[in-house]
Amino acid sequence: MTAAPPALPTALTRLTGVRHPIVQPGMGWVAGPRLVSAVADAGALGVLGSATMTPERLRAAVREVRSRTDAPFGVNLRADAGDAAERVRILIEEGVRVASFALAPSRALIARLKDAGVVVIPSVGARRHAEKVAAWGADAVLVQGGEGGGHTGGVATTVLLPEVVDAVDIPVIAAGGFCDGRGLVAALAYGAAGVAMGTRFLLTSDSTVPDAVKARYLASAAADAIVTTRVDGLPHRILRSELVASLERSGRAAALFRAVRHAASFRRLSGLGWVELLRDGAALRRARGLSWSQVLLAANTPMLLKASMVDGRTDLGVMASGQVVGRVDDLPSCAELVGRVMTEASEVLSRLPARG
Incomplete structure (x- = not known):
């Protein structure tokens, strides 16, 4: 023993x-x-x-x-x-x-x-x-x-x-x-x-x-855990990837369109109605002092994380990571x-x- x-x-x-x-x-x-x-x-x-x-x-x-x-x-x-x-x-x-x-x-x-x-x-x-x-x-x-x-x-x-x-x-x-x-x-x-x-x-x-996602983490260095604001408008440390590079290049209109799509997906997944989702968005806006566009962008986070952490689609999702990954x-x-x-x-x- x-x-x-x-x-x-x-x-x-x-x-x-x-x-x-x-x-x-x-x-x-x-x-x-x-x-x-x-x-x-x-x-x-x-x-x-x-x-x-x-x-x-x-x-x-x-x-x-x-x-x-x-x-x-x-x-x-x-x-x-x-x-x-x-x-x-x-x-x-x-x-x-x-x-x-x-x-x-x-x-x-x-x-x-x-x-x-x-x-x-x-x-x-x-x-x-x-x-x-x-x-x-x-x-x-x-x-x-x-x-x-x-x-x-x-x-x-x-x-x-x-x-x-x-x-x-x-x-x-x-x-x-x-x-x-x-x-x-x-x-x-x-x-x-x-x-x-x-x-x-x-x-x-x-x-x-x-396992495939874990392999991406294990192959990463500390410098691969970068900070971006393009996921949801707030500083977010995630692993470098082609998707992240694409998010960095995308314009504001494309980002907001993606956020609306993800908000709809998260609403279905969470069982929330649109009224409840808007109520939570208003609470988030007050708590963090965000604009409504930043609140809308926040809908990206749960769905982009789910794509990688649950579905294994690193090409469609982001991977939150500390620098200690290296x-x-x-x-x-x-x-x-x-x-x-x-x-x-x-x-x-x-x-x-x-x-x-």
Whole structure:
């Protein structure tokens, strides 16, 4: 029998009840029940990506994870979604341990979750956002530096992380650039309570991303994870591809036409009516200060990601990726990955010179 990897208790493990201070974030189309339950069984915090799920599918996914594992796990929600309150109710009714948010949830949503005993962990990309959600009662915060995949900012983790750690009195989870035990120890040295590793968990044998897509990731260098605003009008770190080059060359009219087509596809897939879709768009516009053209462009994201992450069509879709992709060269199981990270972290810590 393989020995359990060494534990490393932190404020994150104590808050969430997991064994290891590692988080698999809620990636849309990627973080489904199979990956989340495998991460949870490995002793880390797996988080379901629910933004692309209907409420009915969300409840079914939560129950599927629960049928696969007894370990704690979380669900990522869109705070600006028109049905956010309904989704929060599902989490509470189903006894989910952790709720994470891609945008800052309202003070009322935080209070409702906390009153039900749910741990609230918003994701932020700036110190002021961390200070705001901490003041509203968030239990912890996940801070992503510019190296991270998907929507990202321009400040590196090594600058942003200590800035946020110094600004708030709640546990901080570091994201953007992490894939191994050395990174975990470095984050802890900065004052973080753990790390999130999106790209690294995407590239595991437990991930349902098609093999051909995983091969594209494994063949990529750090420089291939570029930032573009042509997917949905916001800075988005994705892998370089012919489609991305085409998006960069396309004019505004072509981009808006593509967005309208994708909005219609996502409406059918999500079960939303046009009124609900417009309501969510208005909420997104207020939350991020976007123009209506940027809101329309945002419809590109879920469908372009689905084309690659679900359908395996890298010619028709985009692949969100952190720069750390250049350091990943294998597809371990989640148990193997977590064990490797924790063993390496223990070894790194043992080699550090003693103070005195």
